[in-house]
Amino acid sequence: METEFKKHSVFTARILLGIIFFAAGASKVINPLLFAEIIMNYQIVPDYLVNLTAFFLPYLEITIAIMLISGLFLEGAVIISLILLISFGGSLIFNLARGLNISCGCFTSVAEEATNLDYIYYIARDIVFIFIASYLAREVFFTKISKS
Amino acid sequence: MFNLLKKTPNFIKDTVCIILITLSSGFLMYYFSGIEFSFKETRLSEINKKEISFEEAKSVFENKNGLFIDSRSKRFYEKAHIDGAINIPADNYLEYSFDFLSAYPDKSIKIIVYCDGRNCDSSHIITEFLNDLGYEDVNILINGWSLWKEDNLPGFFTGN
Numbered sequence: 393m394e395t396e397f398k399k400h401s402v403f404t405a406r407i408l409l410g411i412i413f414f415a416a417g418a419s420k421v422i423n424p425l426l427f428a429e430i431i432m433n434y435q436i437v438p439d440y441l442v443n444l445t446a447f448f449l450p451y452l453e454i455t456i457a458i459m460l461i462s463g464l465f466l467e468g469a470v471i472i473s474l475i476l477l478i479s480f481g482g483s484l485i486f487n488l489a490r491g492l493n494i495s496c497g498c499f500t501s502v503a504e505e506a507t508n509l510d511y512i513y514y515i516a517r518d519i520v521f522i523f524i525a526s527y528l529a530r531e532v533f534f535t536k537i538s539k540s
Numbered sequence: 541m542f543n544l545l546k547k548t549p550n551f552i553k554d555t556v557c558i559i560l561i562t563l564s565s566g567f568l569m570y571y572f573s574g575i576e577f578s579f580k581e582t583r584l585s586e587i588n589k590k591e592i593s594f595e596e597a598k599s600v601f602e603n604k605n606g607l608f609i610d611s612r613s614k615r616f617y618e619k620a621h622i623d624g625a626i627n628i629p630a631d632n633y634l635e636y637s638f639d640f641l642s643a644y645p646d647k648s649i650k651i652i653v654y655c656d657g658r659n660c661d662s663s664h665i666i667t668e669f670l671n672d673l674g675y676e677d678v679n680i681l682i683n684g685w686s687l688w689k690e691d692n693l694p695g696f697f698t699g700n
Contacts, residue, residue, distance in 0.1 A: 421569075433591060451566040455558055468554025490593055533551075 398531065405528045409473060410460035412521060417453030419499050424450070430497035436483055452476075470532050474525040481518040484511060592679035594687045597652050601693070606650035609670075611662040612685070622654065622685070623694035630655075630662030633669050641673060650677045654684025 420427045428446035431437055437445050452472070459469035484496065488511040496514045545553075592600075600606035601622070608625035610617045617627040628636045651670060653663040663680045670678045681687070688695060 435591065447570070448562060448566050451569070452558075452562045455562045455565065459554075459558060465554035465557050467551035468556075468558045471551050471555060472558060 398535065402528065402531045405524050405531075406460045406463070406466075409521070409524055409528065410457045412457075413453045413460065413473060414457035416499050417450040417457060420446075420497070421450035421454065427497060430495050433495070434483055434487065434497075436486065467532055470525065470529045474522070474529055477518060477522045477525055481515060481522060484515050484518060487511065488515070590677075590679045592652060592681050594681065594691075597654075597679075597681045597684070598691070598693065600650060600652060606652055607644065609651060609653045609666060610685075611653050611655045611666040616656070620685075620695055620697045622688050623696055625654075625696075628666050628669075630665040633666060637669075637673065644675075647674045648676055650679070651675055652679050652681050652684075654681040654688075656683065656685040 424443070424447045427450070428443050431446050432439075432442050453476070456469050456473050456476075459465045460473065480498070488508065496510070498514060498517075601608070601624075608622045610621045610625045610627045611630050611633075612621075612627075613629045613631055614627060617625075617629070621627065628640065653666045653670070655663045663682075663684070667678045667680055
């Protein structure tokens with residue numbers, strides 16, 4: 393009974409995280425140049441890596457989304473999603489601390505102004521995502537519950 | 541070799557596969573979509589622009605260790621501007637090259653360029669112009685004039 397429940401909750405977490413990553417990747421894959429501008433504004437990635445990151449990050453997000461939903465290469469997908477979410481959260485906190493009101497670029501490639509309150513919302517949202525990914529990692533790696 | 545592959549933990553194999561899928565799908569899309577995108581150049585490297593936060597700009601102003609440049613048109617500059625800022629309007633900046641170079645021969649001087657509004661790109665034009673003149677430390681204060689007014693920092697007003 394408990395295992396059934398766990399299976400269902402893992403499945404829900406996978407689908408949820410998959411949709412999140414798909415939405416994030418699909419919104420940016422269309423216009424990598426605009427997304428490059430957002431990454432550039434963060435002033436974290438070295439200059440020569442800005443365009444490479446802007447081009448491949450959306451594809452990575454979409455690939456992870458597909459893997460999470462399908463259950464293929466699940467262990468890798470969970471690890472990468474956790475690493476990505478933690479680094480996104482770290483960048484947001486870093487920006488908030490520096491007082492740069494630049495666009496989050498989380499689900500869009502349009503550079504818009506963001507207030508401190510917006511940043512707190514983005515960080516809170518990222519923490520929720522990290523929580524889901526951590527739960528998934530625990531179940532996948534320690535309880536070994538995986539596909540379907 | 542086969543043994544080594546067997547011993548490798550699953551999550552590493554999965555991660556490598558995902559990265560390979562990502563790279564190949566990206567390159568395929570790049571190749572077939574005909575998208576105009578350079579992997580090397582960024583607008584940042586093109587014009588060496590640097591965004592400066594409002595707090596940093598404020599401290600430069602307070603410590604008087606930088607030059608503020610108002611890139612708005614002369615009309616707006618004459619109405620009001622940051623105290624001590626000089627005007628190089630983006631619409632006819634070339635006129636100012638000689639005077640600016642002779643007034644500020646030190647190319648390592650910290651310069652902060654501002655205009656008004658998030659989408660105003662005249663400060664980027666002036667940054668590019670100053671970089672071309674050889675100035676190394678040119679920074680952009682995005683939405684500078686609005687932020688300055690909101691914070692009630694010293695400015696010059698004509699009262700019109």
